[in-house]
Amino acid sequence: MITASSAVSTDPSQSGVAIEGALRNWEALLGPENIVCDAPALRAASTATFSTSHAIPAILRPGNRREVELVLRIANQWHVPVYPISGGRNWGYGSRVPSADRCVLIDLSRMNRIVDFDEDLAYITVEPGVTQQQAYDFLRGRGSRLWLDATGAGPDTSLIGNTVERGFGHTPYGDHFSHVCGLEVVLPTGQTVETGFSRFEGSRSGALHRWGVGPFIDGLFTQSGFGIVTRMTVWLMPAPEYFQAYFFRSDSPDGLAPIIDALRPLRLNGTLRSTVHVVNDYKVLSGLQQYPWEEAGGEVPLPDRVMQSLRKRHQFGAWNASGGLYGTRAQVAEARRLVRKALAGRVDKLQFLDERKLRLAERFSKAYQLITGWDLSRALELVRPVFGLLQGVPTSQPLASTYWRKKSPPPAQMDPDRDGCGLLWCSPVVPADGQQADELVRMAGRILLDHGFEPAISLTMVTERSLACVISIAYDRHTEGEDEKAAACYRELSQRLAESGYYSYRLTSQSASAMPSSPGYDALLRAFKGGLDPHGVLAPGRYQPSE
């Protein structure tokens, strides 16, 4: 079926012929109802939260693994490049937009079966279309005692999509790729591979023991164009007997380093089992409200005096953090004591919240302020979703912050791509070391402010030894010239951070070519890509080093 002799077409008229031929075959395979070719839909799919230039000639919607295999065989036959998306909610990194021009989108959202589930061994096996909300509802509907880990990217985020981008959430299972097992992957030429023990007939440990026997290959199918993951087991966390969230802040801009150095030992010794989320004032503010155009007198970036007054009004700090404590009441009590001790003298406010206390606060926020001295009234809107995320409850709340610089409020049905919300995420990894974290955020802050953007920054203690930092470049795409300014800012930021040794854990679908080179690794990946995908049809350019 694959004709190796037919030349790869680079001439546009020839590629037009190729794509028409491929589309005929795909339509015969999937039916016309699963091929999208209308211009508005294609334009929407090629729109991200920043400027992109890759057009999408069509969208295919296969319904099962067999169809994915055949879709890829047809792509090889006609040498037409394709790009898979699961949920397509890759906000800040390129949404649905492919990593190369004229890729046909393979939308996997119809493949949304939950194919296995085990309460005792605590896992769920899903297809790429399964969303956080769907999995959450499934578990609740069954009366399961298991918790999902959810990201802040919204209820419609695909579990597989986020994991293959190596995203993270907020519970002890926050580092997603560390908590999955047994992939089913369709390779670029249409063959299917199962990984770990799943590859063996009748294996009992396919969903349980990730390494299997022989080379462990799962990592190859994350952040790559080496295959389409069509099934994955996601491990789930048993709900603890007791859960408590903690929130604290530091009113000093120098407050970050002491926080990181105080918490690292607790992460390392297992007292803190989940990711700790530390955010600066800009990040909190963009979660609380849109840009204060009036107070800022229309000026950007946000004047310091406005930030000072907003910080006072809403009572958030220069640095603000949240995390969860999970366990029996005694385990949580001891963790609380240790957190309190570690942070004593280093933070300005430390608060522990459980469900009972939070419900009370919601009902009597004014009285609560009298008792505890902390005004939760405005913060509660922000606290509830974070409190939920720490227990793996999906929320669309963080999505609202993509409307930060817009002049009209977020609509009920938010769609940052459609609404011209500008958002570019740069995500350097930094050692869990106060001094280095401080250096990084100061550097990033200066660069963003110089380019006219507010440096909204989060640092997540995603592992015991490292922080994943997310720097948001947020703007209004409908304001003339902002797309270009944001792109320039992102370029300078990425480059300057890399020069200082802070490399990103994740790239936008448009920025892989800017990745610094590393000759041995790059050559190896090119050899793999050449062997696996001789016609270069699958996600060309995706996390691919430039030649």
Add this chain to the structure above:
Amino acid sequence: MITASSAVSTDPSQSGVAIEGALRNWEALLGPENIVCDAPALRAASTATFSTSHAIPAILRPGNRREVELVLRIANQWHVPVYPISGGRNWGYGSRVPSADRCVLIDLSRMNRIVDFDEDLAYITVEPGVTQQQAYDFLRGRGSRLWLDATGAGPDTSLIGNTVERGFGHTPYGDHFSHVCGLEVVLPTGQTVETGFSRFEGSRSGALHRWGVGPFIDGLFTQSGFGIVTRMTVWLMPAPEYFQAYFFRSDSPDGLAPIIDALRPLRLNGTLRSTVHVVNDYKVLSGLQQYPWEEAGGEVPLPDRVMQSLRKRHQFGAWNASGGLYGTRAQVAEARRLVRKALAGRVDKLQFLDERKLRLAERFSKAYQLITGWDLSRALELVRPVFGLLQGVPTSQPLASTYWRKKSPPPAQMDPDRDGCGLLWCSPVVPADGQQADELVRMAGRILLDHGFEPAISLTMVTERSLACVISIAYDRHTEGEDEKAAACYRELSQRLAESGYYSYRLTSQSASAMPSSPGYDALLRAFKGGLDPHGVLAPGRYQPSE
């Protein structure tokens, strides 16, 4: 340098020419002092703890990464297969013996530098020659508060060697491959690749954040012939404020299932952070003493009445377990309460030991028995090394059990290969589910007894959801016919377990060809191997599916 046109020689006389040419080049590179060709040394290196038939023509001892690269280039030039070993202590799985005949051994033990170390971020970066004991001594010598994870394979075991075989130990860092980062790997053709963030110039997170950016490839270099790992960062665990070991036993052969089902929830909810080690009576006995030839009247396998009387005499159960509790005193106290509660009514004896109590017991074991009712006098010899292993202290104690069926006692300098100790390890993974664990050990027990061997079995709760089971076939290689009987037993055992869905996490260097096939995965690996190692010179056959 690599001449692709020179044909691969299969004719022995031609391969003789090739190896002579290669040896001349290797000698010029490494010096004659680093080439071993004398017959006794080569015979020793090709001797394992079971029957093997692969001869070794020479041993090379490169001293640094550059020499490894050049050694591989010469191997490619002459098409001579090579096989790397780090420490060569792959007991029960083939020791130093290569996975194919006439491979030149690359002994990496001279490369034993500790190249980086960080107390705060808790890691050590090592070369393949660095042993458990060396790393342990290094840490103690520096007054470090960090703990290594050690396996029971003895002080001279290589950290890298064990990790690339995906071995495990006993502390919270017991699953070794989950706790390493940033590999340096020499590919079969002699190019070098660095993985994760280590691949970038000046990166600060190379030792800290394993995924890096782009495809994660570290897993390819475990259980494979895809490269020689010449450097690796190993994460270390900060010593907890307080440590306590627990030991318990069940006197019933039906005791395993309730133990597993009781402990799984504690593993899943993070109360038990380390591997729990559950062993049957045969396993305990082979740790305590050699085969009781006299009591058994020379009969094998061990008569049931003898086991009954030995169990009573030494006070061990049909099932016996150990594990560690790590944390503050309060954290350990709460874990102790939960372990006690979970095991209540399910086990016959549960004992918690800390350093103070153990020292007391060692000094006053008789008095201790009066106070606690538990006779530690004989068990103490076994307890001390386990107590140490739970804190990452290397020990050679478990090695003594390889002398189980010998008729003379283990010498001061133990060498199971030299001394004709027969040992074959079969290591199926089983779900952390009591009923399945029970089914597996009953099946394995019957097969071993039928073949005339004592089924010494351990089950390690190495992850939250799975157990790594190690079944020992132990015998005396100097007894006529035993090699063949053991090989037949191993074959039947592996096959019957696989038929029931229990596949091994690890294979002997001689048994990869018996691995069940999985077409997609096998084809993919063959393609990788062909691309990476066009002349098939590196570790041919190692974890390689048969054609």
